[in-house]
Amino acid sequence: MPDWLDRVKGWIKSITGVGLALIPVGLVLQILFDAPVRFVTGDILDNLMGLISQLGDAGLVGLIALGIILWLFRGQN
Secondary structure: OOHHHHHHHHHHHHHHHHHHHHHHHHHHHHHHHOOOOOOOOOOHHHHHHHHHHHHHHOOHHHHHHHHHHHHHHHOOO
16 A cells, blocks of 8 residues: 555544544533533534434344444444
C-alpha cells in the first residue's frame, strides 16, 4: 500500500477513536446534568435509546445488525 494511504488510514482511525471516546463522556455528562451536552450536537441518550429500541423491535435482524456493529467497533482497536 502507498505510504500516503497508510497515513490517511491512521488519521481516520484517530478521528474515529476520538469520536468513540467522546460518546461515553457525553453520556455521563448528560446523565449527571440532565441535559444534552454542548460539545456534542444532538441528544446522545435519546439517540442511544432509539437505536436500542429499533434493534430490539427488529428481532433476529436487529440481533444480527448489533453483532455487525460490535464486530466493526471491535476492529477499530
